[in-house]
Amino acid sequence: MPPRAPDPDDDGLAERLRQIVGDRRVLVRPGELRAYESDGLPGYQLRPSIAVFPGTRDETIAVVRLLAERGVPFVPRGAGTGLSGGALAEGVVLLGLHRLTRIITIDAENQRAVVEPGVVNATLTRLASAHGLHYAPDPSSQTACTIGGNVAENAGGPHCLKYGVTLDHIVALTVLLPNGAIVTLGNDDGEQEGYDLLGAFIGSEGCFGIALDVTVRLVRDPQAVRTLLADFPSVMAAASAVSAIIATGIVPAALEMMDNATIQAVEASIYAAGYPTDAAAILLIELDGAAAGIDDDVARVARLCDDAGARGVRTAADAAERARLWQGRKKAFGAMGRISPHLVVQDAVVPRTRLPAVLAEIQAIGERHHVNVCNVFHAGDGNLHPNIGYDSSDPVQAQRVHDAMSEIMAACIAAGGTITGEHGVGLDKLPYMDALFTAPTLHAMCALRDVFDPDHRANPGKVVPVHSCREWHSVRPPVAGRRP
């Protein structure tokens, strides 16, 4: 039997929740819930039945145990900045964790911090900076998104090219399972014995439980940083510079591409960074590390850009200019948002040698469907973000965007890529999972979810298509002693 959707008026659930978290932290009226009907994925308005916002670890545990007792499904939510619809909750309880903002420790000696899941990514880095440390994964939403959400999505960001994604920066988690039990995954010693359940939990999109606290690895601030802006007459020229740089063995801290449409949007906004508005594409390249030898690498990268046909390469003169160049990149989505009511920020990855061909194909798909695709992405990883601005209230436009995005996903899969590099599957990418994975692979994912959440109450209906889990259950007898 599927888990029951709660009715706030029916069984006194809202009242019980209020007893745990206080009256103001439980929302049930449609007007109050409106703010929680959407996350960063446009075009959806799905209303939770109840939204509850615990303020402490103990309250969170009590809430989850109450929901477990009653068999009520729930959707964990951090800052709601996710771009795949992972925090959308239709008719179930929305469990907001953004009030859990305690920094439990910053241990400079071991280069670690222990934080609650609601701590904002950029806040952690700001606090760590007093020790010459920072938290390396830096999604564009880092001034708003939470560490708990980053763990759920295995979030990336521009600097993951050199420093690795969230998975590479989490030492341990205290996890509250959907049934209310608490378990530590990973450990403070660093190495874990037994199966890598920590690795399995990271990126599980809220389907395996809630991280009550997160032990992260902090990275030392580099001694030297150089940020280059290279200006190209064509996207293809920029893409070939990317390949050339990657092939040298120099690993830039970040290697980002923005196309003309993106540059125009940024330069017309308050985030104007001084990008050349007539460039077909720019690369934002950051090198960091020891000061010794860094300028040799800078010179080499600049030469490779020249060889690929760059019209010019300049290096940020100081920290202020560097910050401005990066602000333009990080706020590019915001800048695009000014132009149209809604913006789909797409996310896919292709092998790096396929970048030029796939970018050309994306452009052709856009033209065919009469939508404007702007590209701003992590070129060094082959992690594309083709974005389309539109008005989701216009069904014709919405259909065109949908069709174009489906074709873009198909093109990325055909090129040997994947449907998401850092945003997650959520609701948005569910339709593509069958194209990417075989049935037995999806079954294995269902089986893994069953281990953490046999009743599928945590973020139900996300990540793995429901039909593949049904198939799975129809061919596998339930494990003895477990609820079907």
Next chain:
Amino acid sequence: MAQRATAGRGPASVNPETTAQVVACVRDARAAGTPLRIVGAGGWLDAGAPCTAGEHLRLWGINGIVEYEPGDLTLTAQGGTRLIDIERATAEHGQWLTLDPVGYPYGTLGATVATGSYGPLASAFGTPRNQVLGCEVVTGIGDVVRAGGRVVKNVAGFDVTRLMVGAWGTLGVITEVTVRLRARPEVDQTVVVALGGTDGVERAHRWLRTTEFTPLAAELVSPALAERLGFATLNADLLLLRLGGNEALVRAARHAAAALGDLMVPDDGIWTALTSLGMTHSHKASLRLSGAPAGIAALWAATRRAIEPAGGLAHSTLARGVVRCLLPMDDDASVARLRGILSALPKATRIPERLPAELWAPAAADPVLASLRQGVRRAFDPDLLLNPGIMGTA
């Protein structure tokens, strides 16, 4: 059909050459109720992990590079492919797989991933966990699961790939792996410093924590182990530093490292000599101790005190807070003696590598963790067909 060999002494074995044949082997074994021992190059067979399987499923026929596009810096190879063959293929393009696992030098990619093995390069590049992008496995029910992908960033679906790393084949027979490659640094140079004085290790650790340089490897070696690497007369802990980057960077790094003491330049083979050490002489028992990085000097000292009276050797990947112990195991009395040594070791997370079966027992896990582990095992291998006993899940 996979070739089956049952004649002669030793366990029966099957030698599949394709994934489809592995599927058939697993299904046959399942139907017959015969547990399987999964074997790559055979280097881990004497690791001592308590495995009760009778029949050997040998993967040496599942061997070869499937896809290698140098510009992508990724490589897909079959599970039985030897690391040395990957090294050769990638070196032609100035690239490398930055895994130098301890153990036999002819080890396979599948076994490296299955055992989560790593070596000194983990200091800069992490372990297989950080370098495997995807894999194909045959589960205990004979399903072919293709997890992850061939691109360097991927969050599509639940991370089945991560589960396979370090699972010792108990969740699936690894038939194919995709790994991340790196371009070789322009300069790759190793220097050795003898750490004199009572605070030598602490100084080396502090230097690593504060220097602006990130060595490719920074490995601490005990005096007794140093002797076996050809540094007989120094009677001090050694720090092996592998420096990589452009010329100016490596020159500056060498200059900075000289603050720790006189720099010596070792033979080219020193890293291989270190990683293969336990295999070629009497110190065949090994385990790792993992502690918080800041406590590494204390962990190192306590470990040396515990193992050296019995002739043990130690080295440490300082940046990871890990000390690896190599312990003598050469006669019938070894088990009792090893038991004594283990009981004297300092408190830290213990990861067994090669120990007699009776000493392999994992630490008791908390009940919730134990039930998750069992659940994962049952999800992928409900009949406990694959390497039963290893991972303490029999």
